[in-house]
Amino acid sequence: MPAGSTVVPSPVLQAHDVHKSYGRHHVLRGADLTVTTGQLVAVVGENGAGKSTLLRILAGTLPVDRGEVSLSGTLGYCPQEPVLNAALTVEQHLRYFAAAHRLPDLHRGHELVRLLGYERYAQTAAGELSGGTRQKLNLTLALLHDPDVLLLDEPYQGFDWETYLRFWTLVDDLRTRGKAVVIITHLVFEQDRFDLLADLADGRVTPRTTVEEDHHVGA
Numbered sequence: 001m002p003a004g005s006t007v008v009p010s011p012v013l014q015a016h017d018v019h020k021s022y023g024r025h026h027v028l029r030g031a032d033l034t035v036t037t038g039q040l041v042a043v044v045g046e047n048g049a050g051k052s053t054l055l056r057i058l059a060g061t062l063p064v065d066r067g068e069v070s071l072s073g074t075l076g077y078c079p080q081e082p083v084l085n086a087a088l089t090v091e092q093h094l095r096y097f098a099a100a101h102r103l104p105d106l107h108r109g110h111e112l113v114r115l116l117g118y119e120r121y122a123q124t125a126a127g128e129l130s131g132g133t134r135q136k137l138n139l140t141l142a143l144l145h146d147p148d149v150l151l152l153d154e155p156y157q158g159f160d161w162e163t164y165l166r167f168w169t170l171v172d173d174l175r176t177r178g179k180a181v182v183i184i185t186h187l188v189f190e191q192d193r194f195d196l197l198a199d200l201a202d203g204r205v206t207p208r209t210t211v212e213e214d215h216h217v218g219a
């Protein structure tokens, strides 16, 4: 980017009037969300509010009943339950996912492993990793192709404090480079970190006007 140029935020992910039911259970009832470049967004809701449902819809892995979702750019998605092959090592996961994304090398993968501090498990099978380390690998794989939009479902749940801080260093870097990050969670510890906090309740997403004006965040 040329020196002195400014990035004008533009929408990279938009959900409009999204409806989703499981049988007679209407989980989403007209949910709207707009995410722009470089924006860090938290969607906060109680257990069962429909957060994972919304995220899967945003990721395109679950169809809507009604409404629209549009994405410009590439997407990384980190679901709540790590989807890993128990028999493959960390390094093998990096290699397979890099091949799937047609990446020329494992540079970014190794960098992410280093940033998240689990290099010593490079040759360990995923099935033998702790839950938190599996979550780190899952995050690494979602970020491998340096996506424009990253969707994270309860990303720091299994993280210890040091990893939690490393996670934010990583997110700050993404944001600085114009990447958008959407975190869904039932608990926001540090609301000042976010550009936008939105509550998911009664099937709809309601942005809080400013982060400062609401000091009661979380479940």
Ligand SMILES: Nc1ncnc2c1ncn2[C@@H]1O[C@H](COP(=O)(O)OP(=O)(O)OP(=O)(O)O)[C@@H](O)[C@H]1O
Binding pocket: 022, 025, 027, 045, 046, 047, 048, 049, 050, 051, 052, 053, 054, 186
């Ligand atoms: N495949 C499904 N079939 C039927 N009901 C489902 C299905 N998936 C989710 N639900 C129900 O839809 C509601 C929303 O679920 P969802 O997992 O989206 O909520 P959540 O906000 O992510 O919850 P949590 O914080 O507990 O992870 C819940 O009542 C859940 O039981």
